[in-house]
Every structure is written in C-alpha cells, then in structure tokens.
Amino acid sequence: MSAEGTREPGLRSVGSYCSITDEDDLNLLRHLDKAKLKIERKRSFDERSMSDMSISNIRGTDYPDGVHSPGPHRSGFNTPNSGIWHHFDTHPMVADAWDALRKSTVYFRGQPLGTLAAIDHAAEEVLNYDQVFVRDFVPSALSFLMNGEHDIVRNFLLKTLLLQGWEKKIDRFKLGEGAMPASFKVLHDPVRKTETLIADFGESAIGRVAPVDSGFWWIILLRAYTKATGDSSLAETSECQKGIRLILSLCLSEGFDTFPTLLCADGCSMIDRRMGVYGYPIEIQALFFMALRSALALLKGDAEGKEFMERIVKRLHALSFHMRSYFWLDFQQLNDIYRYKTEEYSHTAVNKFNVIPDSIPDWIFDFMPKKGGYFVGNVSPARMDFRWFALGNCVAILSSLATPEQATAVMDLIEARWEELVGEMPLKICYPAIEGHEWRIVTGCDPKNTRWSYHNGGSWPVLLWLLTAACIKTGRPQIARRAIELTESRLQRDGWPEYYDGKLGRFVGKQARKLQTWSIAGYLVAKMLLEDPSHLGMISLEEDKDMKPTMKRSSSWTC
Numbered sequence: 001m002s003a004e005g006t007r008e009p010g011l012r013s014v015g016s017y018c019s020i021t022d023e024d025d026l027n028l029l030r031h032l033d034k035a036k037l038k039i040e041r042k043r044s045f046d047e048r049s050m051s052d053m054s055i056s057n058i059r060g061t062d063y064p065d066g067v068h069s070p071g072p073h074r075s076g077f078n079t080p081n082s083g084i085w086h087h088f089d090t091h092p093m094v095a096d097a098w099d100a101l102r103k104s105t106v107y108f109r110g111q112p113l114g115t116l117a118a119i120d121h122a123a124e125e126v127l128n129y130d131q132v133f134v135r136d137f138v139p140s141a142l143s144f145l146m147n148g149e150h151d152i153v154r155n156f157l158l159k160t161l162l163l164q165g166w167e168k169k170i171d172r173f174k175l176g177e178g179a180m181p182a183s184f185k186v187l188h189d190p191v192r193k194t195e196t197l198i199a200d201f202g203e204s205a206i207g208r209v210a211p212v213d214s215g216f217w218w219i220i221l222l223r224a225y226t227k228a229t230g231d232s233s234l235a236e237t238s239e240c241q242k243g244i245r246l247i248l249s250l251c252l253s254e255g256f257d258t259f260p261t262l263l264c265a266d267g268c269s270m271i272d273r274r275m276g277v278y279g280y281p282i283e284i285q286a287l288f289f290m291a292l293r294s295a296l297a298l299l300k301g302d303a304e305g306k307e308f309m310e311r312i313v314k315r316l317h318a319l320s321f322h323m324r325s326y327f328w329l330d331f332q333q334l335n336d337i338y339r340y341k342t343e344e345y346s347h348t349a350v351n352k353f354n355v356i357p358d359s360i361p362d363w364i365f366d367f368m369p370k371k372g373g374y375f376v377g378n379v380s381p382a383r384m385d386f387r388w389f390a391l392g393n394c395v396a397i398l399s400s401l402a403t404p405e406q407a408t409a410v411m412d413l414i415e416a417r418w419e420e421l422v423g424e425m426p427l428k429i430c431y432p433a434i435e436g437h438e439w440r441i442v443t444g445c446d447p448k449n450t451r452w453s454y455h456n457g458g459s460w461p462v463l464l465w466l467l468t469a470a471c472i473k474t475g476r477p478q479i480a481r482r483a484i485e486l487t488e489s490r491l492q493r494d495g496w497p498e499y500y501d502g503k504l505g506r507f508v509g510k511q512a513r514k515l516q517t518w519s520i521a522g523y524l525v526a527k528m529l530l531e532d533p534s535h536l537g538m539i540s541l542e543e544d545k546d547m548k549p550t551m552k553r554s555s556s557w558t559c
Contacts, residue, residue, distance in 0.1 A: 104517045112152035115140040118513040131183040134214040139521035145228040146528045163199045170203040178246030180214035209267040215247035216291035223294040224538040260318035276442035279380040282392030290399035330373030372413030388431040394466035400543040423504030425459045426483040433457030459505030462518040465525035
C-alpha cells in the first residue's frame, strides 16, 4: 500500500471518480475464466461447522398449486425468452417482470455489471436512482442466480471488490479500508470512448452517512453465488479472501462496547434518513450475524483465515445469546418488562438495560398476541424501541439467529396481525408509524417520512422475497402464497412502484419511483422460491447446534 492511501495498484481515484485500468479488466477476465472452468468440475461447497440448508423441514408441506416438493437439484428456472416453463402456473406478470429487469441491466465495457435502482422516466429528478446500489442489487442477483445466469453476479462481486480498494475520503476524513460503496454508476464518454465507474461511499448520500450493510450484503451474496454455482474458486481467490477480511476487520474491532452487537448510525442501512434507529438496530444485527456465518463458510483455512474464524466463532456465540435474550419480545417477556424494577445494580440485576416500564408505548399492549413474538427494533441503555422491523426479523429467520421456536412465533405474529403488517400490499417496513410530536423529534420533521409513508410505516414490495424465504424455511408457504396473490393484484398495474402509503398500503407512495428494480426482482425471487424451494439454500443457513441457547421457552412458544 502506498503511504497516501489504501488504493490497489491500477485503481485510481480523482475526486469521486474511480477509473479501472485495462490491466484490472484483464485480471478480472482471468478470474472469470478460471471460475468457469471449475464450475463443471466442482459441485460441492464446504459450510464448515454448518451443514447445507436442510429441506427436510419443508417437505410435505402445503405448497401452492403447481409447486412441487423440492428435490435434490434446482429446477433451472427459465426466462420468458426461452419459451420453456416448468410445471408451474406462470402468472402473466412474470414475463413483464423479466423484461423490466433486463432493461435495467447496466453494462461496463461490454460486460453486465448490475441493475439500476429504477428507470422511472416520468420522474422529474433522476437523483441517484440511475445508480447500482449494493443492497438493491441483491434481489436482482438472486433472480439471475436462480435462473442460471451467473456472469452478471460474478462481475458485480469483482468490480465492487475493486471499488473497496479505492481510497475513501469524505471532507478530508478517511473511511475504514474495508468499507464497501453504497452505490456506483457507469459514466460513458462518447468523445473519448471511455467508461468510468463513480462510487459513492456516503459522500453524496443524504445526511452523508456511510453504509454499514453494503459489506454484509456483499459477503452474503458471495456465499449465494458459491452455493448457486457449486464453485468455490471465486471465493477462494486472494482478492475475495482479502475483501472478506477487510470487512470483518471493520466490524470485529474491539473498543468501548460492552455488548456484542454493532453500534450504528441512523441512515446506515435500508431504513433511510433519520428514523431514530441509532444504536443497535435489529436490521444491522441480523445482517451482521448472517454475514459472520457466511464468512465462516467462505474463509480459507490458512493462517489468516483461521485467525478470523476464531474471532467469528466467539462473536457469534455472544451475539446469538444477546439477541435471543434481550431483543426478543413476546407476551410473557412484555409482561416481565411491565413489572421491571429499575436502578438495579450488580450482576444480579434482572433489568440489565434499566428499561423504565413507563416507557412502554400503549400500542404494544393491544398489538402483542398471546401466541407470537418478534425481535424488537433496538435495545440500548434506558431505551427500548418496540417497533416491528420486517427486514431484521426475516433475516433473523434465514440466518438462524432466531431459534426454530422464535421463527415460528414470528410467523404466528404475521398471521395474527396480518392487517397491520401486510394489509393490501406486502410488506410493512416497520410498524407502527411515528407521528405528531414523536415524529418531529425522531425524524427532524422529515417531510418524506410522514406517517404511513416511505420508511415510516410504508409498505415495500421488495420485502416480499424475504417474507417468502422465511415462510418456506418455517414450513408456512401458504402465508407467502397469500402475500404473492396480493402483490399480483396490483403491483404491475401500478407500474412496479418503490413503496406504498397508508395503514393498509392502499396508495402508491407519494414520491415512489415507478419501475423500481428491486420491487420487480423481489417478486421474481418470491415466485421462483415457491416454484422450487431448494433455491432457499442460497440465502438460508441451518441452525448451528453449537449455538443452541440455554433459555427457557416463553408461553408463546408452547401454545
């Protein structure tokens, strides 16, 4: 590394521009060729300390009409262009979704590299919707992987890895070496006939907040690619191994924290702008947990890899206990918090975070069913955010951060509170919305995050794929089928918007972009998961028996 920054040789940055040299592209092509050669030879992937995603728990369940019980191999779902469809009742929306997804594809030097966030030509401002976002591309990548199209995902993984090595400065302050960009775009110069990548690490974001989740999604996607192809050669390259270690170095560093959870700022994840999620938001903790487990499977057993594996295992044990114990809420736990004593001291304290019972919001007493539960939004000293956050709970199920009993309880909650959490368009990003004086304080009077809109209780179709995956893993595909039917009743007709407004998700979001790519891809992933549930192995991790908690089951788990 040069003294002036952390750039890799051949990677140059000028302001916000990142130029990739021809030498970099040649190295990229070499990796692609090597990976292609090994795909046909190797169809196994060592999960280390974890077995492959078991499908025994989803065999024999009540699958929707036309959906077969999963076999040992994926079906190789075909695109509409191929003219071949398996024995699956194809909805007309599927063909339109594939067409829209392909139109959003971004190319760099002739190679597919990602998908645009949205291609809403009617919007007055483009803003950053013409960029490829790391988190937004995940459902697109899964769509392509499930369809047997691996090149675009491989290109994306390698190019973002090159961007990770770029020197990252915001107002003269340098970010951590392992930080991944929030997004990037391709600039075409027709005069010079050149193409340049521009990456955003937070210096252009609203609030100038660097993304914490991008690195986690990158690791999770690398594992999904490895599972889908059966080929570990890409993950085993020195570049990918180094990229994983750099990300881990950022989030496993020791400091003043007394909790194993990861301290995060507002706006560093999918919950955009100031939504009062500063601290230890469930979304980041669940992604952190899943990324750690994915990294454990991807790291090589060399000296450097083993060192990180040991750190990961220690953190996973502490993190799983902490989350399952203190973030979990059901009827019994709510009743216990309601009766908490405060200002307790020493190791014998029951109310370890000094939660004041009077801070429990009124809505939670009516919302919490006797059978069901969920991971709350945030836990920190003297403050407990009781809101439901969909992404964090779904990822907790897929990563097995949630125990089987807790995963079942989350599904019970969704069924019991269907109108509140699903309504007329899946799925509420969080519940309930904050309003009035609380809205002014928490959001800073954010005009976009008004009640039941955008990130403040809006409904986001992209979450359909996460809900479907969680439903299949827990053996409840009928819930996913019901949600998909709601989506098919209007999502295409409304122009594939980014989000919906209102308590029931009845209205297209007041500032929602049309032809939002992850709304399109989320629907495709959900459909393909139901058609062939063995795809679930890409994005789901089986419970690690070594992390089984010594906890008493609550009453909601035994009902």
